Amino acid sequence: MEFDQLVQEHYQGLYRFALSLAQREADAADLTQQTFLRWATRGFQLRDRSKAKTWLFTTLYREFLSGHRRAVRFPHVELSDAEPELPPVQARTTEEMDGQSAMDALSQLDETYRAPLMLFYLQQHSYQEIATILDVPIGTVMSRLSRGKAQLRQKLSSAQPDQEALVSAKVIPFEPARTSRHG
Amino acid sequence: MDDAELQLRLSACRPNGQDNDDPLLREAMETLPHRPDLMNWFANEQSFDRCMCKAVAEVKVPENLCAEILAASKMSASVPRWQRLPWLAAAAALALLGLVYSIYEPKTQDTTLAQFESEIVDIFDGMKNRGFGLEHVSGELTNVSAWLGNQGAPKPYIIQPGTKSARPFGCRVVTWRGQKVTMVCFGRGDQEAHLFVVLRESLKDLPENLPPQKVQHVDGYPVAAWSCRKCVYVLLGDSPETKLEDFLKADSNLE
Numbered sequence: 001m002e003f004d005q006l007v008q009e010h011y012q013g014l015y016r017f018a019l020s021l022a023q024r025e026a027d028a029a030d031l032t033q034q035t036f037l038r039w040a041t042r043g044f045q046l047r048d049r050s051k052a053k054t055w056l057f058t059t060l061y062r063e064f065l066s067g068h069r070r071a072v073r074f075p076h077v078e079l080s081d082a083e084p085e086l087p088p089v090q091a092r093t094t095e096e097m098d099g100q101s102a103m104d105a106l107s108q109l110d111e112t113y114r115a116p117l118m119l120f121y122l123q124q125h126s127y128q129e130i131a132t133i134l135d136v137p138i139g140t141v142m143s144r145l146s147r148g149k150a151q152l153r154q155k156l157s158s159a160q161p162d163q164e165a166l167v168s169a170k171v172i173p174f175e176p177a178r179t180s181r182h183g
Numbered sequence: 184m185d186d187a188e189l190q191l192r193l194s195a196c197r198p199n200g201q202d203n204d205d206p207l208l209r210e211a212m213e214t215l216p217h218r219p220d221l222m223n224w225f226a227n228e229q230s231f232d233r234c235m236c237k238a239v240a241e242v243k244v245p246e247n248l249c250a251e252i253l254a255a256s257k258m259s260a261s262v263p264r265w266q267r268l269p270w271l272a273a274a275a276a277l278a279l280l281g282l283v284y285s286i287y288e289p290k291t292q293d294t295t296l297a298q299f300e301s302e303i304v305d306i307f308d309g310m311k312n313r314g315f316g317l318e319h320v321s322g323e324l325t326n327v328s329a330w331l332g333n334q335g336a337p338k339p340y341i342i343q344p345g346t347k348s349a350r351p352f353g354c355r356v357v358t359w360r361g362q363k364v365t366m367v368c369f370g371r372g373d374q375e376a377h378l379f380v381v382l383r384e385s386l387k388d389l390p391e392n393l394p395p396q397k398v399q400h401v402d403g404y405p406v407a408a409w410s411c412r413k414c415v416y417v418l419l420g421d422s423p424e425t426k427l428e429d430f431l432k433a434d435s436n437l438e
Contacts, residue, residue, distance in 0.1 A: 003256055029245055030322055102238035102242070103242055120232075122236075126201070146191050
C-alpha cells in the first residue's frame with residue numbers, strides 16, 4: 001500500500017526532524033503523526049508523488065511553526081552579505097558522539113540554524129530541498145548551514161574544557177591572500 | 184567566486200557524495216585541487232559532518248510510532264472524489280446546511296443510556312464504512328483534552344494521563360442529535376478502542392457516579408459505559424474481536 005510505504009520510508013526522518021524542533025519526544029511524535037494525518041487527508045492534492053518527501057517535511061515544519069504561533073519570521077541573509085565564520089574542526093570532539101549528544105548539541109543552537117542543520121544531517125535533502133522546506137532562498141540556507149555548523153562546533157568544544165582555546169578561534173584555517181585562487 | 188561564497192557552497196555539500204552532481208557545488212569543488220588549504224579545511228568539514236550524520240542516524244525513534252501512525256491513518260480513509268471538487272463541496276455544504284435547518288432535532292433528555300450506546304454504535308459503524316478523519320492527532324491526553332476544550336466538546340476528565348499500555352492517538356468531535364460528543368481513540372498493542380463522551384444531562388436518569396458496566400455487545404461491538412460527574416462515557420471496541428476488558432484493566436487509564 002502506498003501510504004504504508006510512505007510512512008515506513010519517512011517516519012524516522014520526520015520524527016528526528018520534529019525532535020530537533022520541538023525538543024520533546026511526545027511533541028515530536030505528535031508532529032510526525034499530525035504530518036501523516038495531513039497527508040492522509042490532503043496528500044491527494046499533490047500531483048507529483050516524487051515530491052512527497054519534501055511535502056511531508058514542509059508540512060511538519062509548518063505544523064511546528066503554526067503550533068508555536070511565530071510572530072517574527074526569520075530574517076533572510078543573502079549570499080553576498082554572509083560572512084563565513086569557520087573555526088577549525090575538532091574531529092576529536094565529534095568522534096565519540098552518540099545520537100543523544102548530537103541532539104543535545106543541536107538543541108542548544110538558535111532555532112534559525114537548528115532546522116536547516118538537522119535536515120542537512122539527515123542527509124535526505126539537498127540544500128535546494130531544504131530551501132523549499134523552510135521557504136527561504138538558497139543563499140539563506142547555505143548561510144545558515146555555515147553559521148549553524150560554527151555554532152555547533154562551538155557548543156561541542158565548550159563542552160570540553162581543554163579545548164577552550166580553540167573555541168575562540170574564528171578565523172578560517174587557511175590564508176586566502178597567500179594562495180592563488182587559480183592555483 | 185570569492186572565498187566567502189566558495190566556503191558557503193562547500194558547507195552545503197553533504198558528506199557522502201550525494202551532491203557531487205550539483206552544478207553549483209561541483210563548481211566549488213573543482214577549485215579545491217588548486218587550493219590545498221581550502222581542501223584541508225573541506226576535508227575536516229566533511230569529517231565533522233560525517234560524524235554528525237552518524238550520530239543523528241542513531242537518535243532513537245519510539246518503537247510503536249510507525250504502528251500508531253498506521254493505526255491513525257485507518258481512521259482517515261481516502262477523501263471521496265466529490266469532496267475533491269471545491270465548488271461541488273461548497274454546493275453540497277450549502278444543501279446540507281439547509282437540510283439541517285429543516286430537520287427536527289429530537290430531544291435528547293428522554294434518551295436512555297442503552298439508546299445512546301446503540302446510536303453511537305450506529306454512528307461509529309457508519310463512520311467506519313465511509314471513512315472518517317481524526318481532527319486532532321496526539322499521543323498525550325493533556326493535548327487531546329486541551330484541543331477538545333477549544334472545540335467546546337465534553338472533556339474526558341476521568342482519564343488519568345501517564346498510561347503505558349493504552350495510549351490515545353487522536354480525537355474528533357461527532358454530532359449526535361445536534362450535540363457535540365467527544366471521540367477519543369486509544370491503542371493498546373494491536374487493538375483499538377474509542378471513547379465517546381457526552382454530557383450526563385443529555386441522558387435520562389443517570390446517576391452521577393455510575394461504575395463501569397460489564398462489557399456487553401451492541402450490534403456486535405463490545406461496549407462498556409460509566410458516568411462520572413458531568414459526563415457519561417461509552418467505550419467501544421474498534422471491532423467485534425476487540426478485547427475491551429483489556430482497556431478497563433487496572434493498568435490502563437480507563438478505569
